[in-house]
Amino acid sequence: MSTEIRHEHSQNRYTISLDDQVAGFADYRIEGERIVFVRTEVDPKKRKAGVAGELVRHALDDVRVSGSLAVVPRCSFVAHFIDTHPDYQELVDRG
Template sequence: MSTEIRNEQTQNRYTITLDDELVGFTDYRIVGRSIVFTRTEVDPRRRNNGVAGQLVQYALDDVRTGDLAVVPQCTFVSQWIDGHPDYQELVDRG
């Protein structure tokens, strides 16, 4: 099974595909020097397989390469960061 995660900048979302099928995304918007994660959705058939976690980790690792602060309005992103303290510094950049 091949997994691909990428930043679809023109759509302001990170997407995850499994075997060329879109199975999830996390939407964001850029506000000043912050990236606001607003919503994360995963195909119900793919939940409980760690897909959303993979997606959010990829997105946050991508953000880490720049200087934007993360604003986790999305409940899933917020809870994921709470469970992974090494990503908390992204929220504190602001």
């Protein structure tokens, strides 16, 4: 199974595809110096395969590399992911 994760800047979205079929996405919006993750959705048939976690990890790593935005996890999945992966805590804007 091939996996591809894309950052679709024009749609404010990260997508994950499995074998060329979109399996999920994470939507965000930019608010000044913050990236606000508002929604993550994954095909129910793919949820137990760790697809959502892989997608969010990639998105947060991308934010980390850019180094210019603080993360606001309004999406419950992104918030839970960060809470259970302390190495992403420094990205979060708690204010």
